[in-house]
Amino acid sequence: xxxxxxxxxxxxxxxxxxxxxxxxxxxxxxxxxxxxxxxxxxxxxxxxxxxxxxxxxxxxxxxxxxxxxxxxxxxxxxxxxxxxxxxxxxxxxxxxxxxxxxxxxxxxxxxxxxxxxxxxxxxxxxxxxxxxxxxxxxxxxxxxxxxxxxxxxxxxxxxxxxxxxxxxxxxxxxxxxxxxxxxxxxxxxxxxxxxxxxxxxxxxxxxxxxxxxxxxxxxxxxxxxxxxxxxxxxxxxxxxxxxxxxxxxxxxxxxxxxxxxxxxxxxxxxxxxxxxxxxxxxxxxxxxxxxxxxxxxxxxxxxxxxxxxxxxxxxxxxxxxxxxxxxxxxxxxxxxxxxxxxxxxxxxxxxxxxxxxxxxxxxxxxxxxxxxxxxxxxxxxxxxxxxxxxxxxxxxxxxxxxxxxxxxxxxxxxxxxxxxxxxxxxxxxxxxxxxxxxxxxxxxxxxxxxxxxxxxxxxxxxxxxxxxxxxxxxxxxxxxxxxxxxxxxxxxxxxxxxxxxxxxxxxxxxxxxxxxxxxxxxxxxxxxxxxxxxxxxxxxxxxxxxxxxxxxxxxxxxxxxxxxxxxxx
Numbered sequence: 001x002x003x004x005x006x007x008x009x010x011x012x013x014x015x016x017x018x019x020x021x022x023x024x025x026x027x028x029x030x031x032x033x034x035x036x037x038x039x040x041x042x043x044x045x046x047x048x049x050x051x052x053x054x055x056x057x058x059x060x061x062x063x064x065x066x067x068x069x070x071x072x073x074x075x076x077x078x079x080x081x082x083x084x085x086x087x088x089x090x091x092x093x094x095x096x097x098x099x100x101x102x103x104x105x106x107x108x109x110x111x112x113x114x115x116x117x118x119x120x121x122x123x124x125x126x127x128x129x130x131x132x133x134x135x136x137x138x139x140x141x142x143x144x145x146x147x148x149x150x151x152x153x154x155x156x157x158x159x160x161x162x163x164x165x166x167x168x169x170x171x172x173x174x175x176x177x178x179x180x181x182x183x184x185x186x187x188x189x190x191x192x193x194x195x196x197x198x199x200x201x202x203x204x205x206x207x208x209x210x211x212x213x214x215x216x217x218x219x220x221x222x223x224x225x226x227x228x229x230x231x232x233x234x235x236x237x238x239x240x241x242x243x244x245x246x247x248x249x250x251x252x253x254x255x256x257x258x259x260x261x262x263x264x265x266x267x268x269x270x271x272x273x274x275x276x277x278x279x280x281x282x283x284x285x286x287x288x289x290x291x292x293x294x295x296x297x298x299x300x301x302x303x304x305x306x307x308x309x310x311x312x313x314x315x316x317x318x319x320x321x322x323x324x325x326x327x328x329x330x331x332x333x334x335x336x337x338x339x340x341x342x343x344x345x346x347x348x349x350x351x352x353x354x355x356x357x358x359x360x361x362x363x364x365x366x367x368x369x370x371x372x373x374x375x376x377x378x379x380x381x382x383x384x385x386x387x388x389x390x391x392x393x394x395x396x397x398x399x400x401x402x403x404x405x406x407x408x409x410x411x412x413x414x415x416x417x418x419x420x421x422x423x424x425x426x427x428x429x430x431x432x433x434x435x436x437x438x439x440x441x442x443x444x445x446x447x448x449x450x451x452x453x454x455x456x457x458x459x460x461x462x463x464x465x466x467x468x469x470x471x472x473x474x475x476x477x478x479x480x481x482x483x484x485x486x487x488x489x490x491x492x493x494x495x496x497x498x499x500x501x502x503x504x505x506x507x508x509x510x511x512x513x514x515x516x517x518x519x520x521x522x523x524x525x526x527x528x529x530x531x532x533x534x535x536x537x538x539x540x541x542x543x544x545x546x547x548x549x550x551x552x553x554x555x556x557x558x559x560x561x562x563x564x565x566x567x568x569x
Contacts, residue, residue: 025240026117032224032243033124037065039222044068052124053117059090062112066097069131087113103130125242132249154245157252158182161189167201173248174241180205180230183212186251190258191219206231220257221250329480336478340445340500344568373419446501448475448508448531451562452482454492455546458557461514461522462487468515469524471559475499475508475531484515489557501565506531510559512546525555534565 030052038048046064049055056062058081063074077093078086091109098105105126111119126143129150141149155173162168162185170176177183181201188195194215200208209227217223224247229235452471461467466487473480478499485491499508508531512524525546541562548555 024234026121028229028235028240028243029121029125030117031226031229032246033121033128035222035224036128036246037061037124039224040065040068053115053120056091056120057113057115058087059092059094059109059112062094063090063097065127066094069127070097070101084113098127103127128246128249132253151245154249154252157255158186158248161186161251161255165189165197172241173244174239175237177239177244177248178237180208180212183216184208186248187212187215187219190251190255191215191263194218216251216254219254221247221254224250336500344445445568446531446536447566447568448499448501448534449564449566450497450499450508452493452495452497452510453541453560453562454490454494455512455557455559456490458489458491458512458546459524459554460489461524467524469512470515472511472513473497473508474510475501476503476506501531504532508563510561511549512557512559523549523553525557527559529561529563531565534563536565536567539564 034049034052037052041048041061041064044064044067046061046068049061056065059077060079060081063077067073074093074097077090081087081090088109091112095105095107095109103126105123107116107119107123112123129147151173155170158170158173162170162182165181165185165188168181168185170182184195184197184200188197195211200211203211206227209230213223213225213227225243230239450473452473455469458467458469464487467489468484468486469488469491470484471482471493473482476499480497482493482495485493508529509526510528511526514522514524516522526549527544527546529544539562541560543558543560546555546557546559
C-alpha cells in the first residue's frame with residue numbers, strides 16, 4: 001500500500017542518515033587516534049603513521065606503539081615483512097604483548113592485516129583507555145565498569161578544573177565542549193598566562209578553538225583534534241565523545257607533569273586572586289557608578305537651575321514684550337487719537353469756513369437788498385417831493401393828486417409784497433444752509449465703545465475636553481486682543497475697548513480662537529455688527545451667536561457684548 005511505501009522510504013532515509021553519521025564518526029576516530037599514536041611514537045623517535053587502519057596492517061608500527069606505551073622492547077619480529085605470513089606473525093606478536101599486560105582484545109591477527117577499520121579503531125580505543133584513563137585500582141572490574149569509571153573520573157577532573165569559570169559548565173564529554181570555552185578553561189586553570197580569558201569569549205569559534213589547542217601544546221598536550229574539524233557544523237553541534245575523551249585525557253597527564261616540574265598554578269590561590277580582582281573591580285565599578293550618579297545628579301541640578309533661570313528669563317521677556325506691546329498700542333492709540341483730533345479740527349475748520357461763507361453770503365444778500373430798498377425809497381421820496389412841488393405850484397388838480405396817491409399806495413404794497421417774497425426766499429435758503437450744516441455734522445467721526453463680557457457653550461478644542469479661548473476685535477484698521485482664559489468653555493473677559501468710526505459702511509468683527517502652546521491657534525467662531533444700523537447715542541447689550549468662517553466648519557457657542565454708539569461732536 002501507499003502507507004507501507006511511505007514507511008519504507010522513511011526508514012530508508014533514517015538508515016542512510018545513520019550510516020552517514022557512523023561514517024563521519026569513524027573518519028574522526030581514525031584522524032584523532034592516528035594523531036594520538038604519532039604522539040606516542042614520537043616519544044621514542046619512531047616513524048609516524050598516516051592512517052591507523054592502513055599503517056598497522058604489517059604489524060611493525062603496531063609493535064613500535066606497544067614498545068613506546070609499555071617502555072619495553074619486543075625482541076623478535078619481522079622489521080621488514082615481505083609476505084602476508086610475516087605481517088600476520090608481527091600482528092600476532094603484538095597481540096601477545098597486549099595479553100601479557102592483561103589487555104584482552106577480541107580480534108585475531110587477520111582482522112588487523114586485512115585492514116578491518118571498525119575492529120582496528122575499537123582496539124586502539126581499548127588500548128588508549130587502558131593506558132590513559134583506567135585506574136589500575138579498577139583492574140578487577142569488568143571492561144564496561146572500567147570504561148564507565150574512567151569516563152566519570154575524567155569528567156570529574158574537567159569539572160573541578162573549570163569550576164568558577166563564567167560561561168563554562170561541563171556536564172558531559174561531548175556537547176559541553178562544542179564552543180571551545182571548556183578547552184580554553186582547562187588550559188587557563190593550569191597556565192593562566194597562556195590564555196587571555198577576558199577576550200576569549202568574544203573570539204570566533206575557529207579563533208577560540210585554535211587559541212585553546214595552541215596554548216595546550218605549550219603545556220605538552222598534543223594537538224589530537226583539528227580546529228577546522230571542530231568548527232564543522234556536523235561536528236560542533238554534538239562533538240564525538242571518544243574524540244573529546246582522547247584529547248581531554250591528556251590534560252590529567254599534563255597536570256601531573258606540571259605539578260612535578262613545579263609549573264602548575266595554585267588553582268585555589270588563583271581563584272582567590274581572581275575573586276579579589278573581581279571584588280576590587282566591583283568596588284571600582286560601584287565607585288564609578290556612584291561618581292556617575294553624583295555627576296548626573298549634579299548635572300540634573302545644574303540643568304534644573306538653568307531651566308528655572310531660562311523660564312524666569314522667558315517670563316521676563318514675555319512680560320517685557322507685553323509691556324512693549326502695550327506701550328506700542330498706547331502710542332498707536334495716542335497717535336490715532338491725535339490724528340482723529342487733527343481730522344476733527346480740520347473738519348471743524350471746514351465747517352466754520354462753510355458757516356462763515358454762509359453768513360457772509362447772507363450779509364451780502366442783506367446788504368444788496370438794503371441797497372435796493374434804499375434806491376426805491378429814494379425814488380419814491382423823489383417822486384413825493386416832485387408831487388409836493390407840483391401841489392405847491394398849483395399845477396396838479398385834486399383828482400390827479402388822488403390818482404397819484406393811489407398809485408403810490410399800490411407801489412408801496414408791491415414793494416411790501418416783494419420784500420416778503422425776498423424774506424421767504426432768504427428763509428428757505430437759510431433752511432437749506434441748516435440742512436447742509438447737519439449733513440456736514442453727520443459726516444464727522446463717531447465713537448463706538450465695546451465691552452467683551454463673556455462667552456458660553458464654546459467647543460472643546462483640547463484633548464482634556466477644555467479650551468483656552470481669547471478674542472480678536474477689529475474695526476477698520478483698529479485691532480485689539482483680549483486676554484486668554486485657560487481651560488474654560490464659558491470664559492469671562494469683561495474688557496472695554498473704544499473705536500473711532502470714519503465709515504458708516506464699516507463692520508465690527510470679532511473672532512474667537514483657542515490658544516495652543518506648540519501649534520497654530522485654532523478658530524472657534526466669529527460674529528459681526530454693521531455700524532450703519534446703529535443710531536447716535538444708542539446703547540445695547542445682547543448675546544450674539546458665533547458663526548463659521550467657511551462652509552463645513554463645526555462652531556458652537558455665543559458671546560455677550562455691550563456697546564454704545566455716538567457721533568462725533
